[in-house]
Amino acid sequence: MAERVGIYVCHCGSNIAGMIDVEEVARWAGQSIKDVVVSRDYKFMCSSLGQKLIEDDIREQGLTRVVVAACSPHLHEKTFRRACQNAGLNQYLCQMTNIREHVSWVSTDRQKATEKAKALVAAAAERVKHQRPLEQGFVKVNPATLVIGGGIAGLQATLELADAGYPVYLVEREPSIGGHMAQFDKTFPTLDCSACILTPKMSEVGQHENVKMFTYAEVEEVSGSVGCFKVKIRQKARHVIFEKCTGCGICVEKCPRKVVDNVFEAGMGYRKAIYTPFPQAVPRTPVIDTANCTWFTRGKCQVCSKVCPTQAIDYDQKDEIIQIEVGNIIVATGWKLFDCTRIPQYGYGRLANVFTNMEFERMCNAAGPTGGKIVLRDGKTEPRRIAIIHCVGSRDVRHNQYCSAVCCMAALKFGHLVLEKTKAEVYSFYIDMRTPMKDYEEFYQRLLEEGMHFVRGKVAEVTDAARLPDEQGSLIVQVEDTLLGTQRRIPVDMVVLMAALEPQADAKELGLKLGISCSMAGWYTERHPKLDPVATMTDGVFVAGACQGPKDIPASVAQGAAAAARVAGMITAGKVTIEPIIASIDEQKCSGCRICNNLCPYNAIEYDEEKGVSRVVAAMCKGCGTCVSACPANAITGAHFSNEQIAAELEGILWDAIADGRPASAAPDGSKAPQSTPVGAA
Amino acid sequence: MSKGKLALYWAASCGGCEIAVLGIDEHILDVAKAFDIVFWPCATDGKVRDVEKMPDGSIDLCLFNGGIRTSEQEYMAQLMRRKSKVLVAFGSCAHEGCIPGLANLYNRKAIFDTVYKEGSTTFPENPQDHRPQPITDVPEGKLSLPLFYDTLKTLDQTVEVDYYLPGCPPEAKNIWAALVAVLEGKLPPKGSVIGLHTTVCDECPRKRSEKKIKKFYRTWEIIPDEENCLLEQGLVCCGIATRAGCGALCPQVNSPCIGCHGPNDGVEDYGARLMSALASVIDSQDPEEIQRIIAEGIPDPVGTFYRFSLAASYLRRSKAFGGDGAAAAQPTPLAAKA
Ligand SMILES: Cc1cc2nc3c(=O)[nH]c(=O)nc-3n(C[C@H](O)[C@H](O)[C@H](O)COP(=O)(O)OP(=O)(O)OC[C@H]3O[C@@H](n4cnc5c(N)ncnc54)[C@H](O)[C@@H]3O)c2cc1C
Ligand code: SF4
Ligand code: SF4
């Protein structure tokens, strides 16, 4: 039986009608396209009256297919689908074609624009006839959530959800939660003590009845999809039995092996081979660093095991794989520091008194390696002049184009600490001063008043090659002062490099496991940069904090809370809809060649070893079509994008090239036109 | 019970298909029991005029191998179609054009140049550059030869075909299965390809994993290991895109599938399918490197991806050489001989 097609051409005020003769398009469609029973134009199709037009025609004229020629489906596809559904027509039997963004807004010739609109309408009409009714599916949402990364963003997300009564699994790679914030002394712009505001949150998480924490652990594998992810967690061997350890710390005290601490102390201090990263660590259970422990490297020692009052040391402990099931995942893996040796002209690693910002943070910290004293590498000399160089590895096409967003403020914080703790002069070498958030500009004003020196210009070089007598024994900062318009050489005793925030080294790898992508710079990509900043293209996976892009603590906390709110929303709703426009694999046709296996950008394809066939996990597939076109056995079909539908659409668009002016229906059996007949010459 | 009537015919093909029929071994006796062979020029005596005299539709089954290159073949295809209830495109040539179809990269003139002028065996003996002519005057009268077309067509581009039996040549077990199906009246829907509905990998015992190809090798460049998928070892194994039914014969003797069974159900263009699959698993993001991997490893893309199916592909023939109207010209019936 022939379909009964309704065509609706929208004026969009003058947005469309100003460039396209919409009445003509509607009239032509009604006369020329086969099976069209109604064809109308209307001022605003998306208005309630416009929608009612469609609904009434479906009811009264018995339409079985609807085409709306209007704006982008991104804007109103839902509107028109709903109208169809309201009138009892399956919503997937409605097709939109975009004659605004694709035609009127980009055309200057009214006649050509009208012709193009006709072709698009014909294409949509031919296609819609081959569309099939589809039904949306649902999955239940597991109320548990996995949070990856125990920095401030992850902690905030964890607490929001746990306090709301939902179970949370928190996975942290380091032996303690806390993230970078645990390393700071003060936080800008308020100069709160970082530990004082962070540690209460850490212990709350550590003791929360709804939180199960895995520290010194990583995510090994993620399968499943929104509502029902299955996650394998690798709990690395601590060699300390978690349940037995009371956290007394006697083992750490007695361990004879000292190791440079490159993580928490940023290489500025030491820890033991058995250690907790810092005194307020959560959990307090230490770990043995087997690469340095004398028992593991030389088979001698076992002091820790001898002194432990609860026999908690277990040298034979192995990594353990733990399986959990969650409904949603929040990624909050933060950032890593730019490697300053990549800019050799700044001398880091070669000139002893060039420090990174994180080294300087540790130096300022009262609990840090120098007890909070600002001193040169020798550990005792107080510097008289300090240079702070901004944008090291940021805003630099050779390294990272982006602005790291927090280092200007951290530099001001450092300036304040120097002026507070020492008698030194302190210089900031900046390109632009970036202080846009609440109270930040005020903090900058404060430092101007406190007497910090500001030199506007990108530093060319830091060198110890003196040219003038008063440069002897100093580090010289060579810079073009762009405000004075001169080259300057400023001798100092200490240089602090404001190194960039960079994506974690394993960000891509983790992203692959989760089916989320990274921007060119390597930060996780949000679903929409303005309107959906914590969701990702993979349903049920959210991002928060600096893993999504450089940001300060308040923004990280806000995102942590936002992601938690999104997850809580999903848990309360209890189920999620899944789009039916997805791929499916015909098991009979699939030969198990495995071509498709690593093509899916959303990890939706799994391989069944036993049956030797591949399968699309419906809830994960986004219907992108990648696998459909790659399958050499033609075993994969993309619903709503069948070969038949696409061929019909093509024939519609070529209506004027087809002999009698009426679009032929697609040849469904794949029979081909005779070879000597060019298109249109029949 | 009256016996069925069977005919076999050989058009543009190497003749291997005729031999393949004998591969059914002692079953040939069963065939003789079940059918009267009314026309099989290769094996029995028979004249075209006898076939012309048979009532239309009187042959129960015709196995037609070979593509359509000449006017004579075209006439025979039409004749056999008219006389047969069931016409089977037998083997790759009739099904998709096969190797003779690769000559669609050229035209009649270029083919004749190669054969009668540049060919190392013909050239010195043909200094006057004689070419076959459709009509030649001799003292006794006119001699005629079938017209040689620019383009080789598949059987179904010439006449309606009921079934396809793929393979170069079809395997004995599939031939026998098809004959049994006819005898028992258990034929699949008209237009079907008789075989499996998946691809060769399904029958291939090799171990497969996720595919990532950094380099393609030609068969003489490496000796592949016997356990793992050949494609994963860099050999262009067409098994991924080729209809199963052969039992994965080639991969089992350490040789990549070359695609003689044609595409799986619903595939319009075999080569395009194979190419998009292979292109998807090249392990590089760098356009230049990808270009290099393809150019170095696949020096003959048409011969690799369309070895058997050029004549049946979307493009069908080379535009550079141009196909004239020869293929569309009126057939010259054999009966019109002067
Ligand atoms: C020198 C300096 C000073 C700063 N000072 C301030 C300041 O004063 N005020 C301010 O507002 N901001 C400051 N910032 C910015 C601040 O550091 C960030 O805003 C904050 O760290 C972001 O928190 P986060 O939780 O997103 O990431 P992070 O703090 O980086 O935490 C991420 C956590 O995830 C863990 N992790 C990473 N990968 C994995 C994995 N694969 N599996 C499991 N766990 C993983 C990490 O171990 C870490 O614990 C400063 C930055 C710098 C460089
Ligand atoms: S915040 Fe300041 S120092 Fe950091 S990259 Fe941006 S401009 Fe440079
Ligand atoms: S590409 Fe096609 S045939 Fe190969 S495993 Fe995937 S679905 Fe199966």
Ligand code: SF4
């Ligand atoms: S259509 Fe796209 S999202 Fe769906 S399974 Fe195929 S490749 Fe994955």
Ligand code: SF4
């Ligand atoms: S060797 Fe060829 S036929 Fe066998 S699995 Fe690999 S691609 Fe398929």
